[in-house]
Amino acid sequence: MSKKLPIDFLDERLNQQLAKTGLRFTVQRRHVYSVLLAKRDHPSAEEVFIRAKEKMPDISMATVYNCLDTLVQCGLVRQVNHERGATRYCSNMAEHHHFYCDECGGAFDIDAEPGSGQPEIHMPPGFVMNHFEITLRGLCPECAAKQTGVRRSVSSSAP
Amino acid sequence: MSKKLPIDFLDERLNQQLAKTGLRFTVQRRHVYSVLLAKRDHPSAEEVFIRAKEKMPDISMATVYNCLDTLVQCGLVRQVNHERGATRYCSNMAEHHHFYCDECGGAFDIDAEPGSGQPEIHMPPGFVMNHFEITLRGLCPECAAKQTGVRRSVSSSAP
DNA sequence: TCAATACTTGTAATTATTCCAATTACAATC
DNA sequence: GATTGTAATTGGAATAATTACAAGTATTGA
Numbered sequence: 074m075s076k077k078l079p080i081d082f083l084d085e086r087l088n089q090q091l092a093k094t095g096l097r098f099t100v101q102r103r104h105v106y107s108v109l110l111a112k113r114d115h116p117s118a119e120e121v122f123i124r125a126k127e128k129m130p131d132i133s134m135a136t137v138y139n140c141l142d143t144l145v146q147c148g149l150v151r152q153v154n155h156e157r158g159a160t161r162y163c164s165n166m167a168e169h170h171h172f173y174c175d176e177c178g179g180a181f182d183i184d185a186e187p188g189s190g191q192p193e194i195h196m197p198p199g200f201v202m203n204h205f206e207i208t209l210r211g212l213c214p215e216c217a218a219k220q221t222g223v224r225r226s227v228s229s230s231a232p
Numbered sequence: 233m234s235k236k237l238p239i240d241f242l243d244e245r246l247n248q249q250l251a252k253t254g255l256r257f258t259v260q261r262r263h264v265y266s267v268l269l270a271k272r273d274h275p276s277a278e279e280v281f282i283r284a285k286e287k288m289p290d291i292s293m294a295t296v297y298n299c300l301d302t303l304v305q306c307g308l309v310r311q312v313n314h315e316r317g318a319t320r321y322c323s324n325m326a327e328h329h330h331f332y333c334d335e336c337g338g339a340f341d342i343d344a345e346p347g348s349g350q351p352e353i354h355m356p357p358g359f360v361m362n363h364f365e366i367t368l369r370g371l372c373p374e375c376a377a378k379q380t381g382v383r384r385s386v387s388s389s390a391p
Numbered sequence: 392t393c394a395a396t397a398c399t400t401g402t403a404a405t406t407a408t409t410c411c412a413a414t415t416a417c418a419a420t421c
Numbered sequence: 422g423a424t425t426g427t428a429a430t431t432g433g434a435a436t437a438a439t440t441a442c443a444a445g446t447a448t449t450g451a
Contacts, residue, residue, distance in 0.1 A: 133431050154313050159407060172359060186354055195345055199373025206367045214358025292400050318438060
């Protein structure tokens with residue numbers, strides 16, 4: 074009960090951001106955040122729950138939802154919604170876009186050109202834009218290779 | 233059965249697109265499509281259902297979902313997902329972006345500059361991009377006016 | 392007209408998420 | 422170190438959105 078974890082970058086950042094909003098540092102929040110940082114494949118809340126349970130078997134789904142919300146609130150994680158499925162969570166806060174593969178459903182981060190700023194969009198008068206997001210769709214390298222390499226498998230195995 | 237409706241643009245387009253995919257023209261599909269064209273405010277499935285019931289009281293929720301799926305399938309309507317809420321449907325197939333008001337939740341179409349093409353994004357090798365979408369967030373004219381204390385002056389037409 | 396098939400309908404089931412009330416943990420103070 | 426007020430966690434119930442299914446109805450083509 075006394076092993077002091079080294080205050081690494083994760084803790085520091087988390088602590089800092091939580092403090093800003095008057096929220097507490099808890100082991101659950103820390104753990105959920107570490108799960109998101111460990112594998113940045115935009116997991117859904119349920120996937121986070123499953124991964125979190127590996128090292129923290131008693132954590133509850135409600136807590137995962139709470140922690141994710143907290144992390145989003147304090148600006149360490151962002152929520153991404155794509156298609157009809159569950160909301161997904163992304164711990165990459167650098168400016169980037171999201172690419173979704175139509176074939177395998179995978180999500181990929183596409184770095185934004187630093188300083189590329191916002192695309193040239195002519196906003197009608199009166200609108201105040203705070204945020205923009207570019208979502209790309211198509212085929213990821215793996216799926217693209219399959220489609221062109223092997224002849225177009227029109228009657229591929231049922232999904 | 234008896235009264236032949238004039239084949240207007242709606243019917244023509246719908247028929248054409250349905251035929252392409254081997255789907256049938258039905259009164260429910262026509263009606264759901266007309267609801268989407270009548271008010272282009274990106275209604276959710278449930279809102280479509282409510283509006284559709286006005287003139288077709290017997291239509292069911294299941295049919296609305298089916299029809300919406302069909303319309304999306306045959307390229308007359310697109311699905312837009314924003315935040316956690318319900319999926320919304322948009323009948324504007326011209327190239328445009330979506331603006332969501334953080335305050336009132338309203339959705340607005342922002343026309344893309346014709347020929348502006350896609351934003352300059354450096355895709356990592358191997359990715360095949362088929363589609364991109366820009367989502368904007370901020371304040372709509374009405375909510376922006378309220379926030380700055382400016383009375384409802386410039387912004388006029390409500391959605 | 393009749394059969395084949397597509398479509399619609401109502402309902403049940405599923406999925407994703409939120410809500411809530413009861414504990415439990417934490418931080419500050421005595 | 423005990424006390425206390427507050428915040429966080431927990432499990433389960435509740436809700437919202439969507440999908441699945443089985444039965445009935447409409448439409449098309451022969």
